[in-house]
Amino acid sequence: MRVAHLSDVHLGYRAYSRTNEHGINQREADVMRAFRAALRAVLQAAPDLVLLTGDLFHSVRPSNHSLITAYRYLLDLQTQRRGAPLVIIAGNHETPRTVESGCILALLTHLPGVQVVYDQITQIELPALDASLLCIPARGVGELEQRIIEPNPRFRWNLLLLHGLLEGVTPFALERPIDRQKIVREEWDYIALGDWHLYTQVAPNALYPGATEFTSTNIWEEAGKPKGWILYETESRTHEFHQVPTRPVYDLMPIDAGELTAAELNDAIESRANALEGFEGAIVRQRIYNLLPEMRGQIDGELIRELKTRALHYHLDLRPPQLGFRAGRGTPPPDDAESEARLTLVDEWRLFARNYPLPADLDREQFIELGARYLETRSGEVPNGA
Ligand SMILES: [Mn+2]
Known part of the structure; x- marks a missing residue:
C-alpha cells in the first residue's frame, strides 16, 4: 500500500505586513501555494491513502478565506482521486479548549472519502485497503497513558497516526514528551507523525514529514531545511521525501x-x-x-x-x-x-513559551511574538515600522 503523508500545513498562518496583489497577507498566500503544490504532487503519485496528521489550520477559527481555500483544494483532490481514502487528525492549533466548541475539521467530513478524527483516540477501518488506522489527535494524547496502543490483527496493514512530540525529537526539553517506547514499535506498518515542523525519521517505519512551509515560532532554526511530504510504501517500509517549493x-x-x-x-x-x-x-x-x-x-x-x-x-x-x-x-x-x-533572552523566551501550557483559544504564535517584541524593544531592536 502506498501512503502519502502530509502534516502541519497551517493554513491561515500570517506574518509580516506585506500583502499580495489580492490584498492577502503574503505569507498566508505562500502557505496556501505550498499546500496546493504538495497536493498536486500527491495526486500525481497516485497513493492508495492520504494522511494529514494535524495542524491543517493555524487556528481554532480559521478565516473564511483559509476555509474556502482548504475546502476547494481538498474537494478537487478527492474528486480527482474518486473519493479514495483521506484521513485527517486534528493538531493542537485547530483543537479548541472545550469539546463543546466543536472542531472546524468536521466540515471536511462532507468531502468524498474523507474521515476526520479530532476528539478521542479512534480506530478507522478501511476494508477496501485491508487497513486499520489508530488515530491519536492532539486531544487524544492525554488519553495515551490509560490506553493500550496496539494493532488490530484482523487487518493486513496497521497504521498509527499521532499529532504530538515524541521524547528526543526536539533539541529543547519538553514538559510532557510522549513516551517513545509506547509509540515507536515494529508491529506498526507505518507510524505517521505530526507536530514537529522538520522532516525527521524517528525509525524506518516512523516519520515526521514536517511542515509544508516555514510556519514555526522560530523559523530561523529551520533556515535552509527542506519542506515537503512523504510517500511511504508499507510493503518495503521505505519512503521518499518530496520537497515542496517555499519562500526562502x-x-x-x-x-x-x-x-x-x-x-x-x-x-x-x-x-x-x-x-x-x-x-x-x-x-x-x-x-x-x-x-x-x-x-x-x-x-x-x-x-x-x-x-x-x-x-x-x-x-x-x-x-x-x-x-x-x-x-x-x-x-x-x-x-x-x-x-x-x-541563547539570547528572546530565543530563550521563544523556547520556553513554545511548551508553556496556554488556554487553547489564545493564539500561541501571537502571544510568543508579542513577548519577543517587548524583549527586543528592551534590548535595542530597530523597530520594523510595521
Ligand atoms: Mn504545527
Whole structure:
C-alpha cells in the first residue's frame, strides 16, 4: 500500500505586513501555494491513502478565506482521486479548549472519502485497503497513558497516526514528551507523525514529514531545511521525501560589531545582503553581536530601508555585548566557553513559551511574538515600522 503523508500545513498562518496583489497577507498566500503544490504532487503519485496528521489550520477559527481555500483544494483532490481514502487528525492549533466548541475539521467530513478524527483516540477501518488506522489527535494524547496502543490483527496493514512530540525529537526539553517506547514499535506498518515542523525519521517505519512551509515560532532554526511530504510504501517500509517549493528563509552569518567602525559595520551589513543570491523576496535575518548602544544610531537607516524593501522581510537582530556571544577576536567571558551556542533572552523566551501550557483559544504564535517584541524593544531592536 502506498501512503502519502502530509502534516502541519497551517493554513491561515500570517506574518509580516506585506500583502499580495489580492490584498492577502503574503505569507498566508505562500502557505496556501505550498499546500496546493504538495497536493498536486500527491495526486500525481497516485497513493492508495492520504494522511494529514494535524495542524491543517493555524487556528481554532480559521478565516473564511483559509476555509474556502482548504475546502476547494481538498474537494478537487478527492474528486480527482474518486473519493479514495483521506484521513485527517486534528493538531493542537485547530483543537479548541472545550469539546463543546466543536472542531472546524468536521466540515471536511462532507468531502468524498474523507474521515476526520479530532476528539478521542479512534480506530478507522478501511476494508477496501485491508487497513486499520489508530488515530491519536492532539486531544487524544492525554488519553495515551490509560490506553493500550496496539494493532488490530484482523487487518493486513496497521497504521498509527499521532499529532504530538515524541521524547528526543526536539533539541529543547519538553514538559510532557510522549513516551517513545509506547509509540515507536515494529508491529506498526507505518507510524505517521505530526507536530514537529522538520522532516525527521524517528525509525524506518516512523516519520515526521514536517511542515509544508516555514510556519514555526522560530523559523530561523529551520533556515535552509527542506519542506515537503512523504510517500511511504508499507510493503518495503521505505519512503521518499518530496520537497515542496517555499519562500526562502536565510539566516545570514552574524556580524561581530565589537571592533568595527560604523562605516565597516554598514559595509558588512550591505555586503552580507548583496552576497546572497535570492535576497530579493526572501525572509532574511542578520544578527549583529557586541553592538555598543552608541553604535546603534550609526547604522545606515537608508540602507536598512532599502534592504527591507528588497526582501519580503529583513530582520536586523541587534544584540548588545552582555547578551550576545563574543565571536572570534573578542575575549570570551570566563566560564562561557560554549558562548557561541548561548541563547539570547528572546530565543530563550521563544523556547520556553513554545511548551508553556496556554488556554487553547489564545493564539500561541501571537502571544510568543508579542513577548519577543517587548524583549527586543528592551534590548535595542530597530523597530520594523510595521
Ligand atoms: Mn504545527
